[in-house]
Amino acid sequence: xxxxxxxxxxxxxxxxxxxxxIEHHLFDSQNGYIVSGSDLAAALELLQCTASEAPTxxxxxxxxxxxxxxxxxxxxxxxxxxxxxxxLNGNDMPSPEFxxxxxxxxxxxxxxxxxxxxxxxIERVKRTRPIIQDEAFHVHIGSSPSxxxxxxxxRQLWGHTVEHFxxxxxxxxxxxxxxxxxxxxxxGELFENNLYIHVDLVTxxxxxxxxxxxxxxxxxLPDLNLRGAAFRQRMKxxxxxxxxxxxxxxxxxxSQRVRELAGAxxxxxxxxxxxxxxxxxxxxxxxxxxxxxxxxxxxxxxxxEFSAEYQRLKDVSRVKEITVSSTLVMLKxxxxxxxxxxxxxxxxxxxxxxxxxxxxxxxxxxxxNSTRRVDGMRPGMHSPTVYADGSPMVDEIQETIIELIAxxxxxxxxxxxxxxxxxxxxxxxxxxxxxWPLARQQG
Numbered sequence: 001x002x003x004x005x006x007x008x009x010x011x012x013x014x015x016x017x018x019x020x021x022i023e024h025h026l027f028d029s030q031n032g033y034i035v036s037g038s039d040l041a042a043a044l045e046l047l048q049c050t051a052s053e054a055p056t057x058x059x060x061x062x063x064x065x066x067x068x069x070x071x072x073x074x075x076x077x078x079x080x081x082x083x084x085x086x087x088l089n090g091n092d093m094p095s096p097e098f099x100x101x102x103x104x105x106x107x108x109x110x111x112x113x114x115x116x117x118x119x120x121x122i123e124r125v126k127r128t129r130p131i132i133q134d135e136a137f138h139v140h141i142g143s144s145p146s147x148x149x150x151x152x153x154x155r156q157l158w159g160h161t162v163e164h165f166x167x168x169x170x171x172x173x174x175x176x177x178x179x180x181x182x183x184x185x186x187x188g189e190l191f192e193n194n195l196y197i198h199v200d201l202v203t204x205x206x207x208x209x210x211x212x213x214x215x216x217x218x219x220x221l222p223d224l225n226l227r228g229a230a231f232r233q234r235m236k237x238x239x240x241x242x243x244x245x246x247x248x249x250x251x252x253x254x255s256q257r258v259r260e261l262a263g264a265x266x267x268x269x270x271x272x273x274x275x276x277x278x279x280x281x282x283x284x285x286x287x288x289x290x291x292x293x294x295x296x297x298x299x300x301x302x303x304x305e306f307s308a309e310y311q312r313l314k315d316v317s318r319v320k321e322i323t324v325s326s327t328l329v330m331l332k333x334x335x336x337x338x339x340x341x342x343x344x345x346x347x348x349x350x351x352x353x354x355x356x357x358x359x360x361x362x363x364x365x366x367x368x369n370s371t372r373r374v375d376g377m378r379p380g381m382h383s384p385t386v387y388a389d390g391s392p393m394v395d396e397i398q399e400t401i402i403e404l405i406a407x408x409x410x411x412x413x414x415x416x417x418x419x420x421x422x423x424x425x426x427x428x429x430x431x432x433x434x435x436w437p438l439a440r441q442q443g
Contacts, residue, residue, distance in 0.1 A: 005063050007032045008128045016046050055370045065146040067131040083107045084114045091118040105217045109224050110137040137193050142200035144169035160212040168198040312411035329356040338424045346439040349383050354417045366390030376432040384424045384433045
């Protein structure tokens with residue numbers, strides 16, 4: 001049975017669980033508590049909310065995103081002569097100009113009371129704010145319904161200076177994103193009657209913050225009243241745009257890695273003139289590698305090749321999702337299976353997150369099982385051939401993969417990584433495939 005992480009519980013909510021006899025344990029430093037699946041329904045009823053779930057890096061532990069029926073422990077102050085109430089959360093009341101801007105832009109569109117939720121000013125408090133389903137429209141500043149603050153905002157968004165550089169949340173993928181495409185930054189996310197703005201616009205209420213707030217609200221206006229099928233269709237459109245952005249991010253990451261390698265060799269050439277001939281030969285080899293065959297090609301053609309490789313990566317069997325950062329390519333797979341070499345029975349290993357490090361390193365590829373962890377040769381293994389830290393039992397595959405990553409042939413890397421999970425033979429001592437469950441069609 002799965003266990004579930006309930007995020008950002010207040011002292012009052014924790015007391016409710018304790019008094020009801022619901023067993024709960026602190027899971028992280030942000031007041032996330034873990035409860036068993038058998039207690040989940042009772043816990044949600046006590047907290048007056050529903051929840052959606054997503055896997056964590058731990059097998060059979062799910063992260064919840066809560067949707068409350070009422071604002072929990074709300075301390076709301078009505079802004080005089082406006083349609084806006086403010087959940088201060090330890091802040092001073094925002095300036096009348098700040099509230100008036102929200103009122104003037106949103107009230108005509110949503111036609112109901114607006115509640116502005118300010119970010120908490122106690123550093124240890126996690127700035128997640130629940131999705132609220134009631135008669136009001138909710139604006140959450142410097143917040144998200146789930147996740148952690150990991151990303152610094154760019155210095156400018158839509159041409160406006162960002163005046164506060166606290167770490168921001170990323171997208172949950174469950175709402176309509178508000179993206180500054182030029183800055184490639186997720187400014188916020190819309191969940192029907194809840195608008196989350198990831199940037200803290202309250203700390204510095206200067207003209208630039210007012211201008212940025214106005215732009216963000218105007219960007220959200222066309223989608224504020226979308227519901228049901230129309231809301232889901234807009235989400236689908238934005239997700240499609242996000243996949244195109246991932247393709248460009250892949251091209252950019254590969255191009256950047258080539259530039260970094262070339263730059264490293266050029267720096268070494270300048271610093272080590274006595275070994276010029278040797279380093280020139282290395283640089284020539286790198287440039288030949290860069291040009292895929294030793295001939296000089298235009299940058300546009302090189303980007304076309306990266307784009308084609310990204311498509312090949314998408315087409316790899318059992319790859320269902322690709323996420324790209326500046327140094328990592330992360331692949332989510334469908335369910336992977338392995339056939340026992342003696343019995344011929346098919347065993348279910350799990351769905352995987354495969355992490356490819358464009359910088360190589362000690363473990364250029366790591367495997368993380370999103371379905372289960374099993375005690376095999378060692379405790380908590382991701383597969384019969386992958387240890388608990390995501391590293392493989394066999395070093396030889398990493399040596400092969402390093403060369404492929406250097407050539408940016410990542411579709412072949414993905415195929416080898418999946419094949420490594422699905423091939424468990426008798427030549428691998430300690431690979432205890434029998435500890436994994438039989439595939440469902442055989443069970």
